[in-house]
Amino acid sequence: MTAATHGPGAVGTRGPVKVIGAGLLGASLGLALRGAGVEVQLADASPQALALARDLGAGDIPDPADTAAPSIVVVATPPDVAAVAVIEALRAHPGAVVTDVASVKAPIEEEVLATSRPAELDVSRYVGSHPMAGRERSGAAAAHADLFAGRPWVIVPHAGSAEDAVLAVRTLAADVGSAPVRMGASEHDDAVALVSHLPQLAATLVATRLVDAPEEALALAGQGLRDVTRIAASDPQLWSTILVGNAAPVAAVLRQLREDLDQLLEPLDRSAEHGPDAPGATGPLAQAVAAGNRGVERIPGKHGGAPRRYSEVTALVPDEPGALARLLAEVGEEGVNLEDLHLEHSAGQRVGLARISVLPAAAGPLEKALERRGWQVVAP
Amino acid sequence: MTAATHGPGAVGTRGPVKVIGAGLLGASLGLALRGAGVEVQLADASPQALALARDLGAGDIPDPADTAAPSIVVVATPPDVAAVAVIEALRAHPGAVVTDVASVKAPIEEEVLATSRPAELDVSRYVGSHPMAGRERSGAAAAHADLFAGRPWVIVPHAGSAEDAVLAVRTLAADVGSAPVRMGASEHDDAVALVSHLPQLAATLVATRLVDAPEEALALAGQGLRDVTRIAASDPQLWSTILVGNAAPVAAVLRQLREDLDQLLEPLDRSAEHGPDAPGATGPLAQAVAAGNRGVERIPGKHGGAPRRYSEVTALVPDEPGALARLLAEVGEEGVNLEDLHLEHSAGQRVGLARISVLPAAAGPLEKALERRGWQVVAP
Numbered sequence: 015m016t017a018a019t020h021g022p023g024a025v026g027t028r029g030p031v032k033v034i035g036a037g038l039l040g041a042s043l044g045l046a047l048r049g050a051g052v053e054v055q056l057a058d059a060s061p062q063a064l065a066l067a068r069d070l071g072a073g074d075i076p077d078p079a080d081t082a083a084p085s086i087v088v089v090a091t092p093p094d095v096a097a098v099a100v101i102e103a104l105r106a107h108p109g110a111v112v113t114d115v116a117s118v119k120a121p122i123e124e125e126v127l128a129t130s131r132p133a134e135l136d137v138s139r140y141v142g143s144h145p146m147a148g149r150e151r152s153g154a155a156a157a158h159a160d161l162f163a164g165r166p167w168v169i170v171p172h173a174g175s176a177e178d179a180v181l182a183v184r185t186l187a188a189d190v191g192s193a194p195v196r197m198g199a200s201e202h203d204d205a206v207a208l209v210s211h212l213p214q215l216a217a218t219l220v221a222t223r224l225v226d227a228p229e230e231a232l233a234l235a236g237q238g239l240r241d242v243t244r245i246a247a248s249d250p251q252l253w254s255t256i257l258v259g260n261a262a263p264v265a266a267v268l269r270q271l272r273e274d275l276d277q278l279l280e281p282l283d284r285s286a287e288h289g290p291d292a293p294g295a296t297g298p299l300a301q302a303v304a305a306g307n308r309g310v311e312r313i314p315g316k317h318g319g320a321p322r323r324y325s326e327v328t329a330l331v332p333d334e335p336g337a338l339a340r341l342l343a344e345v346g347e348e349g350v351n352l353e354d355l356h357l358e359h360s361a362g363q364r365v366g367l368a369r370i371s372v373l374p375a376a377a378g379p380l381e382k383a384l385e386r387r388g389w390q391v392v393a394p
Numbered sequence: 395m396t397a398a399t400h401g402p403g404a405v406g407t408r409g410p411v412k413v414i415g416a417g418l419l420g421a422s423l424g425l426a427l428r429g430a431g432v433e434v435q436l437a438d439a440s441p442q443a444l445a446l447a448r449d450l451g452a453g454d455i456p457d458p459a460d461t462a463a464p465s466i467v468v469v470a471t472p473p474d475v476a477a478v479a480v481i482e483a484l485r486a487h488p489g490a491v492v493t494d495v496a497s498v499k500a501p502i503e504e505e506v507l508a509t510s511r512p513a514e515l516d517v518s519r520y521v522g523s524h525p526m527a528g529r530e531r532s533g534a535a536a537a538h539a540d541l542f543a544g545r546p547w548v549i550v551p552h553a554g555s556a557e558d559a560v561l562a563v564r565t566l567a568a569d570v571g572s573a574p575v576r577m578g579a580s581e582h583d584d585a586v587a588l589v590s591h592l593p594q595l596a597a598t599l600v601a602t603r604l605v606d607a608p609e610e611a612l613a614l615a616g617q618g619l620r621d622v623t624r625i626a627a628s629d630p631q632l633w634s635t636i637l638v639g640n641a642a643p644v645a646a647v648l649r650q651l652r653e654d655l656d657q658l659l660e661p662l663d664r665s666a667e668h669g670p671d672a673p674g675a676t677g678p679l680a681q682a683v684a685a686g687n688r689g690v691e692r693i694p695g696k697h698g699g700a701p702r703r704y705s706e707v708t709a710l711v712p713d714e715p716g717a718l719a720r721l722l723a724e725v726g727e728e729g730v731n732l733e734d735l736h737l738e739h740s741a742g743q744r745v746g747l748a749r750i751s752v753l754p755a756a757a758g759p760l761e762k763a764l765e766r767r768g769w770q771v772v773a774p
Contacts, residue, residue: 094670094671121670146614146616158772160710160770160772161772163710163770163772164710164746164747166613166614168614195610195613195614197610201608201610201611204611205607205608205610205611205614206614208603208604208607208611209604209607209611209612209614209615209616209619210614210616210618210619212600212603213600213618213619213621213622213623214618214683215655215658216596216597216599216600216622217596217618217622217686217690218682218683218685218686219596219651219654219655219658219686220592220593220596220651220689221685221686221687221688221689221690222651222654222682222685222686222689223588223592223647223650223651223654223689224588224589224689224690224692224693225685225688225689225692227585227588227589227692228581228585229692230575230577230581230585231581231584231585231588231589232589232692232693232694233546233575233694234526234546234548234575234585234586234589234590235589235693235694236526236589236590238590238593238594238597238624238625239589239590239593239693240693241593241621241622241624241625242593242596242597242621242622242625243593243686243689243690243693244618244621244690245618245621245622246683246686246687246689246690247686247687247690247691248683248686248687249683250680250681250683250684250687251680253679253680253683254676254677254679254680254683255670255676257662257665257679258661258662258665258670258671258672258675258676258679259670261662261663261664261665261666261670261675262662262666264662265659265662265663265666267603268655268658268659268662269659270603271599271600271602271603271655272652272655272656272659274599274602274603275595275599275648275651275652275655276652278595278599278648279645279648279649279652281638282637282638282641282642282644282645282648283641283645284641285637285638285641286641286642286645290474290501290635290638290639290641291474291638292638295638295641296634296635296638297634299633299634299637299638300630300631300633300634301630302598302602303594303598303626303628303629303630303633303634304630305598305601305602305605306597306598306599306601306602306623306626306627306628307601307626307627307628307630308601308605309600309601309602309603309604309605309607309623309626310597310601310604310623310624310626310627311627312604312605312607312609312612313604313612313615313619313620313623314612314613314615330540330543330544333731334731335725335726335729335730335731335732336722336723336725336726336727337726338722338732338735339719339721339722339723339724339725339726340723340726341719342716342718342719342722343716343719343720343723344719345715345719346715346716346717346719346720347716349715350715351713351714351715352715352718354737355718355735355737357734357735366544367544390540392538392540392541392543
């Protein structure tokens with residue numbers, strides 16, 4: 015069974031597409047475009063990285079003397095050299111639309127636009143972009159044609175970008191299965207500081223508190239701690255580069271969080287000093303938790319739909335091959351679509367809890383059906 | 395199919411057990427004990443709550459004139475009245491072991507021990523405890539016999555607790571399927587501040603930053619933000635009570651996090667002012683992320699075993715009933731045990747990503763097997 019997210023028939027991009035930088039993103043893009051029947055030219059400062067990407071099928075290494083002019087150039091270099099590569103590409107390929115895929119946009123846009131004065135550079139052909147695709151591994155060896163499938167790809171035109179250039183980048187993004195979203199550069203950088211860089215730092219900060227914690231304390235870790243700290247396992251080198259690249263927006267949102275944190279310390283200190291019934295302790299803490307409730311409710315649901323509260327049905331699952339699959343097969347047999355799933359394990363037990371999110375109307379009937387089928391449905 | 399976590403044959407608790415407080419924890423405990431064949435006496439200040447718990451099968455409402463003396467009394471009242479209830483129980487039942495199940499231990503222990511001087515109260519029969527069981531709903535109506543299954547239950551003796559009293563509470567905890575862990579009161583309170591209350595507040599603080607965020611920014615939310623903020627949806631009233639009850643340890647660990655946060659702001663500010671290549675920017679940020687790596691690696695794996703790195707196999711799953719179940723069934727058919735599972739959804743696509751954690755040795759063969767079976771295995 016194959017999920018058909020895109021096929022050659024639906025492709026709008028006219029090749030050749032030149033991809034500069036044969037790392038994870040560049041090579042994955044090459045694979046995806048060639049899978050859709052688009053000609054790909056590869057370039058990389060490292061001959062070895064280039065050969066690897068070619069051998070993996072990500073594109074051709076064109077002969078400079080005998081190469082069709084690219085219609086689009088995608089700069090997929092490390093972010094600190096992206097602006098220079100964009101400027102070079104605009105000069106080298108006067109007929110091409112040029113985009114880059116770096117995760118921070120305003121500094122690159124500024125550098126490109128600054129170079130265009132005095133004026134010999136046609137920056138109307140430049141449109142920045144940012145595919146929000148997985149980055150846990152790096153290098154062409156980890157490349158995959160489906161890297162972009164189902165991910166947002168932010169299209170970031172500047173004030174002088176031509177609309178046909180915007181459309182070309184948007185079409186390319188859609189052709190590799192991603193969901194294009196249009197945004198300004200600062201707006202994009204503020205957005206990723208908030209929805210990507212801040213959670214990364216929060217996870218890092220909580221996990222850092224565990225470094226010197228007693229082992230007995232860690233033995234009490236539950237699913238909450240695991241969820242909050244999961245992304246704290248991210249690559250330090252990659253993340254330090256991302257953070258310095260977007261330093262001002264990240265520092266701003268981190269300062270806002272620190273202000274909220276200071277406001278939490280006040281009622282906690284009051285309560286530590288005067289006891290749990292101290293006036294001005296419980297109220298502010300309840301209000302703080304309620305504000306978090308409102309924030310988390312704003313995160314859009316699956317498929318970009320409006321946030322929707324699902325109901326959870328929780329069942330005990332023995333820790334043996336196939337047990338969870340049997341449970342989910344029976345959920346499917348009941349005609350219920352699983353909206354989300356969390357597995358929860360605890361110390362010392364050979365069973366886990368499967369927390370199944372379903373539409374609220376389906377929860378009651380599903381609980382009954384699972385119990386009828388012999389599953390232990392438990393309080394969440 | 396039923397997960398046999400415990401059965402009447404293995405029960406060590408001699409009844410009757412008296413449960414004071416017929417809320418979620420008390421009623422669930424009653425259900426679990428009666429399921430194991432132990433006699434349960436229920437008590438609650440509210441006659442209605444009491445009748446509800448009895449009707450649900452959590453225990454009997456004993457006739458004061460004609461009641462066997464309990465061998466164990468479990469105080470499952472709200473935490474702010476737990477110490478008073480423990481003291482009353484020690485007085486009323488001179489032959490019984492008394493425990494409570496409140497989520498904070500040192501203040502209750504102090505209050506009980508303070509009352510024992512001058513001396514007429516036999517506090518050697520008191521052993522505090524804390525079952526780390528789900529608390530997302532409250533009240534007897536949400537009670538379930540499996541609430542404690544697979545969860546740690548912290549046993550918190552004080553210096554004067556008799557060892558046979560400790561053993562009785564430990565046996566009770568094991569009889570309802572939980573995993574007993576022994577700890578001192580302050581040690582317990584510090585531990586839950588770190589592994590439970592701090593992640594709750596971190597999730598709340600990140601989610602609070604979303605309250606006024608532009609909708610376009612929220613549309614870029616990925617799995618990282620969802621994981622970090624999931625528990626920010628918790629009940630404000632419940633959590634404000636938990637936090638004031640453990641205010642000093644929570645404030646202490648929150649201050650430590652704030653110090654780490656301030657250390658992150660320095661290199662970010664330097665980089666915002668002097669650019670991404672500023673000296674002293676990348677290095678400290680990489681070190682901070684690396685410290686988080688070390689912390690998250692200390693969280694014990696499934697079943698309390700040593701932390702173990704699993705490998706992830708990621709496959710595309712169409713959003714239709716039964717698709718995930720088919721995938722997991724085929725994982726089971728390959729003889730591979732699923733260690734953990736995350737579902738990832740993105741805006742605008744009718745497919746999801748299933749990230750399957752397996753033992754490292756199983757990852758390569760599983761990827762090949764799934765591809766052979768027609769699944770799209772993608773880069774994580």
